[in-house]
Structures are given as structure tokens and as C-alpha cells.
Amino acid sequence: MFRSGWTVSEFRGIPIRVHPSLLFVLPIMAIAISGQQLTARFVGLGVPAGEILVPPMVYGIGLSVSLFGAILLHEIGHAATALRFGMPVRAITLMILGGMTEIDQDEATPKETFLVAAAGPAVNLVLGVLCILGARVLPGAWTDVMIFLVLFGGLNILIAVFNLIPSMPLDGGRMLKSVLSFRLDVSRAAQITGTIGRSLALIGGLYGLMYGEFMIVLLCVFLYFGAGADQINTSIQEALEGLEAQQAMTIQVVSIPPHSSIPSVARHMLIRDAQVALVRDVHTTYGVILAQRLNRSRAETAADLVEGEPLFAWADDPLPEVVRTMRWHDKPVIVKDRYNTPIGVVTHDDVIRAARLRILADRGLPDQVSSTESRKNEA
Numbered sequence: 001m002f003r004s005g006w007t008v009s010e011f012r013g014i015p016i017r018v019h020p021s022l023l024f025v026l027p028i029m030a031i032a033i034s035g036q037q038l039t040a041r042f043v044g045l046g047v048p049a050g051e052i053l054v055p056p057m058v059y060g061i062g063l064s065v066s067l068f069g070a071i072l073l074h075e076i077g078h079a080a081t082a083l084r085f086g087m088p089v090r091a092i093t094l095m096i097l098g099g100m101t102e103i104d105q106d107e108a109t110p111k112e113t114f115l116v117a118a119a120g121p122a123v124n125l126v127l128g129v130l131c132i133l134g135a136r137v138l139p140g141a142w143t144d145v146m147i148f149l150v151l152f153g154g155l156n157i158l159i160a161v162f163n164l165i166p167s168m169p170l171d172g173g174r175m176l177k178s179v180l181s182f183r184l185d186v187s188r189a190a191q192i193t194g195t196i197g198r199s200l201a202l203i204g205g206l207y208g209l210m211y212g213e214f215m216i217v218l219l220c221v222f223l224y225f226g227a228g229a230d231q232i233n234t235s236i237q238e239a240l241e242g243l244e245a246q247q248a249m250t251i252q253v254v255s256i257p258p259h260s261s262i263p264s265v266a267r268h269m270l271i272r273d274a275q276v277a278l279v280r281d282v283h284t285t286y287g288v289i290l291a292q293r294l295n296r297s298r299a300e301t302a303a304d305l306v307e308g309e310p311l312f313a314w315a316d317d318p319l320p321e322v323v324r325t326m327r328w329h330d331k332p333v334i335v336k337d338r339y340n341t342p343i344g345v346v347t348h349d350d351v352i353r354a355a356r357l358r359i360l361a362d363r364g365l366p367d368q369v370s371s372t373e374s375r376k377n378e379a
């Protein structure tokens with residue numbers, strides 16, 4: 001959802017992107033911060049009114065930009081730690097809800113996951129303490145720089161504390177889940193983390209409702225669904241274990257030459273009742289087009305709708321690996337048989353369907369104990 005955006009810089013080869021939603025939220029935040037009777041608040045902090053020379057709007061702009069600076073440093077903390085453990089990092093994106101660092105952690109140990117999650121809030125804690133201490137040791141009366149340092153330090157501590165709430169998808173939730181994974185299996189760890197996350201969100205939401213703090217209510221709704229989504233993700237991943245690419249793929253696929261016009265692609269899909277089109281000619285397969293993406297672009301030919309190199313898997317490749325590749329590159333995977341011929345495509349919807357069927361199918365099986373017993377008998 002937030003994978004688009006402009007690449008503005010990079011950190012050790014990792015692109016740093018800014019999502020358009022950030023440009024929308026920055027001016028709103030600047031106005032909101034400057035409108036909060038800043039001068040009165042500073043006086044409340046013990047700063048004499050005569051010392052405050054900078055207009056509130058400048059504080060508003062400065063603080064909202066530096067908030068995202070603090071979030072960027074937080075994300076760089078995650079990324080740098082991930083790189084240290086040899087995990088691939090795809091991108092850092094700044095957006096309306098904060099930041100996001102895409103890290104492939106599937107091979108990581110619980111200890112490594114814990115450290116990658118802890119690194120973000122740690123950066124903000126250190127920065128926050130340094131700024132506040134720095135402002136206190138600067139000699140002389142209050143200056144705008146000192147006030148700004150204190151406010152920026154406070155923001156950093158706020159970001160750290162918020163992210164340490166033990167609820168997915170926050171860093172605190174990841175840390176809790178990885179600590180639990182030292183002893184328990186992943187699904188149990190996810191279940192406990194999910195229950196704690198949702199309980200905290202409910203308590204927080206009730207508190208927000210009682211005291212009319214609607215930002216807290218909104219945040220708790222976000223946390224409640226985030227905690228649930230992680231549990232669902234974990235159970236999907238578990239359900240895919242042991243399946244092969246060919247068990248999830250769609251075979252209802254039409255082949256389209258790259259120069260076909262979009263109406264022609266649509267017609268072919270309609271006639272064959274296919275959700276997926278393979279763009280290929282005699283020699284080459286160029287990529288996949290999904291029916292739902294057909295009208296989202298100003299493309300003129302099928303080839304225009306294909307982004308980058310296509311992804312391939314063999315029919316008997318393990319499905320969890322195929323899904324990892326698919327998620328990492330954010331596009332469907334073309335499944336080939338041993339003669340190198342495309343025989344189907346795995347899309348996101350196919351994965352969800354396969355996982356659902358697997359969960360339902362396993363319900364009909366005898367429980368774990370009897371299946372281990374039967375394995376023992378076979379041996």
C-alpha cells in the first residue's frame with residue numbers, strides 16, 4: 001500500500017523514499033503544533049515570555065520536519081542492525097503513519113529479530129536524552145535553540161515509548177514475540193503477543209473514550225487490528241508449510257503477445273474467464289498482468305503493464321519460499337514445469353486461498369498425537 005513514493009536519498013545502498021501522504025500531513029502538523037498556544041506552554045516550562053523570539057509557525061514547521069527526521073533515524077537504526085546481521089533491506093519509506101523499513105527477516109533467529117526491533121527505539125531514546133541533557137548544560141538563559149532541543153528531545157522519547165508498547169506491529173510487539181519465541185513455537189508466541197496487544201488496545205481505547213481523548217481511541221483501533229493481522233499472517237505462513245507452488249497456482253491463465261492492446265487483453269480474459277494474463281511470445285515470457293490492474297494505468301499495450309523482470313518458480317518448489325519471493329518483489333510468480341514451460345501463476349489471492357483450504361483440510365485430520373504415533377508405527 002505504501003510502496004510507492006519518491007526516492008529522495010539512500011543509506012548504504014538502501015533507497016530512502018518519501019510517500020506522497022507525508023507532504024499532505026506535514027503542513028497540517030505544522031499548523032496544529034503552532035496553534036497549541038506554544039508561548040503559554042513555554043512560559044509554563046519556566047521560559048520567560050521575553051526569551052521566545054521565534055514565531056510559533058516556525059516552531060511548528062521545524063518540529064514537524066524534525067519529527068520525521070527522528071522517525072528516519074529510528075528506521076535507519078533498524079536498517080543498520082539488519083545489515084549487520086546480513087539481512088536484505090529493501091527500502092525505508094516515510095509516510096503519514098510514520099516510517100517503515102522493509103527487511104527480509106525470515107531467516108533471522110529470535111535474538112536477531114529482537115535486536116533489529118530494539119535498535120529503532122534505542123536510537124530515539126539516546127537522541128532524546130542527549131538533546132534534553134544538552135539543553136540543560138548549555139550556559140546562560142533560555143534561547144530558542146535550547147527550547148527547540150528540549151522539544152525535539154521530548155519528541156524522540158515519545159516516539160521511543162510509543163514504539164515500545166508490546167503490541168504488533170510496533171517494535172515492542174516484535175520484541176515480545178521474539179523473546180517468547182526463545183521458548184515457544186512461533187504460532188504460540190504470535191497468539192500470546194496478539195492477545196496482549198489486543199487487550200492493551202481495548203484498555204487504551206476505553207481510557208480514551210472515558211476521557212474524550214479521540215486520538216488515543218484512533219490509535220488503539222489501529223493497534224487492535226494490527227495485533228489481529230499479525231496473528232492471521234502467522235497462521236497463513238504455518239498453513240503453507242509443506243505445500244508446493246503447483247498446489248496454490250492458478251491455471252486459468254491466458255497467454256497474450258506483448259503488443260496486444262489493453263481492450264484485446266480484457267477480451268481474452270473475459271472469454272477464458274481468467275483473472276491472470278501471461279505476456280509472452282514464442283521465445284520469451286515478459287511478465288504477468290492481473291485483471292484488477294488492467295484499468296489502473298494509462299498503458300496502451302500489454303508490454304507497458306509489465307514491470308521489471310518476471311519471477312519464476314518450479315512446480316515443486318516449496319510454497320513458503322515462493323511466497324517470500326513474491327512478497328519481497330511485490331508481484332506474482334510464474335510457475336514452470338520441468339520442460340521450462342509456464343503452467344500457472346501464483347498470486348496473493350491464490351496464497352490466501354491455499355492457506356484457507358489447508359487449515360480447513362487439516363481440521364479433518366486426526367490430532368497431532370495420533371499422527372506422530374502413526375509415523376512411529378511406520379518407522
Ligand SMILES: [Zn+2]
Pocket residue numbers: 074075078120121163171
Ligand atoms: Zn520501529
